[in-house]
Amino acid sequence: MSIRFGVIVFPGSNCDHDAYHVTKHVFGQDARFIWHKESDLGDVDFVIIPGGFSYGDYLRSGAIARFSPIMKDVVRFANAGGAVLGICNGFQILCESGLLPGALMRNESLRFTCKDVLLRTENSSSLFTNDLALGEIIRVPIAHGEGNFFASEPVLDRLEGEGQVAFKYCDAAGAITAASNPNGASRGIAGILNEGGNVLGMMPHPERASEAILGRTDGAKIFSSIVKSLVEA
Amino acid sequence: MFKANITITLRTSILDPQGKATGHALGELGYKAVQSVRIGKYVELEIDAPTHAEAALVAKSACQDLLANSVMEDYHVEIQELVAN
Numbered sequence: 410m411s412i413r414f415g416v417i418v419f420p421g422s423n424c425d426h427d428a429y430h431v432t433k434h435v436f437g438q439d440a441r442f443i444w445h446k447e448s449d450l451g452d453v454d455f456v457i458i459p460g461g462f463s464y465g466d467y468l469r470s471g472a473i474a475r476f477s478p479i480m481k482d483v484v485r486f487a488n489a490g491g492a493v494l495g496i497c498n499g500f501q502i503l504c505e506s507g508l509l510p511g512a513l514m515r516n517e518s519l520r521f522t523c524k525d526v527l528l529r530t531e532n533s534s535s536l537f538t539n540d541l542a543l544g545e546i547i548r549v550p551i552a553h554g555e556g557n558f559f560a561s562e563p564v565l566d567r568l569e570g571e572g573q574v575a576f577k578y579c580d581a582a583g584a585i586t587a588a589s590n591p592n593g594a595s596r597g598i599a600g601i602l603n604e605g606g607n608v609l610g611m612m613p614h615p616e617r618a619s620e621a622i623l624g625r626t627d628g629a630k631i632f633s634s635i636v637k638s639l640v641e642a
Numbered sequence: 643m644f645k646a647n648i649t650i651t652l653r654t655s656i657l658d659p660q661g662k663a664t665g666h667a668l669g670e671l672g673y674k675a676v677q678s679v680r681i682g683k684y685v686e687l688e689i690d691a692p693t694h695a696e697a698a699l700v701a702k703s704a705c706q707d708l709l710a711n712s713v714m715e716d717y718h719v720e721i722q723e724l725v726a727n
Binding site for chain 2: 468469472476504505510511512514515517518519559560561593
């Protein structure tokens with residue numbers, strides 16, 4: 410049985426086709442686009458909020474997209490335990506919508522940064538990461554100007570204590586250092602899970618690193634985790 | 643009719659790299675008296691409300707719901723009455 414992936418499309422989304430391509434053609438699952446004006450997700454098993462610049466990043470990244478009609482159903486779906494992956498702008502939208510804690514601020518460098526980064530796997534038991542080993546380092550690209558994850562110290566402590574940090578930016582030895590942090594994110598955090606473990610937001614783009622022809626395949630482990638988790642469920 | 647002049651800035655506990663870089667540039671220009679710079683956003687709302695207080699409530703609610711992200715930003719609202727010509 411195929412997993413039905415729904416990829417939300419906002420005006421300004423630009424990684425929607427990448428997410429569709431990976432789930433549909435690389436992993437052979439069912440995938441469909443869902444326009445943001447829809448009010449119902451339909452019978453999807455998994456929701457992807459893709460990268461891009463929804464609403465031109467007006468006001469704040471993700472701030473306006475959060476009020477698109479489809480987001481009400483995404484919140485309902487997530488609160489009912491449905492699996493949701495937000496990549497880059499998708500992560501920003503998940504934070505703005507309250508499905509994930511914290512916020513994504515402007516990069517400390519003030520520059521849009523587009524390059525490969527190394528990520529250390531901090532949680533290898535979630536439905537998004539169970540094909541990875543704890544501490545496993547993967548190479549995935551980032552492309553953002555506002556990826557500087559911020560949350561209050563108590564929230565950061567809770568995220569770390571509860572295993573809700575999925576990935577941190579690291580160096581080749583797996584160390585979390587200032588030099589390995591591309592945007593100034595608190596504690597080097599690149600991706601977080603919600604309390605229930607069914608929502609993941611991450612700034613790096615695994616969908617751009619899931620095929621040998623693209624020169625990187627580490628991101629495929631996130632999609633293989635998802636497929637394995639949902640097929641077994 | 644009222645006008646709300648709203649300024650939104652990063653919370654004071656959060657480093658503002660834009661402000662810091664601009665502060666450095668002012669220092670280079672000789673503005674030694676400038677001790678710090680913080681950069682934010684400015685939003686104007688025209689609000690049809692019966693009283694000053696009610697216009698302020700609308701503006702604050704708009705800040706909380708959309709205009710500012712309370713995780714990282716503070717907002718300041720000033721209300722002025724618009725006098726018809």
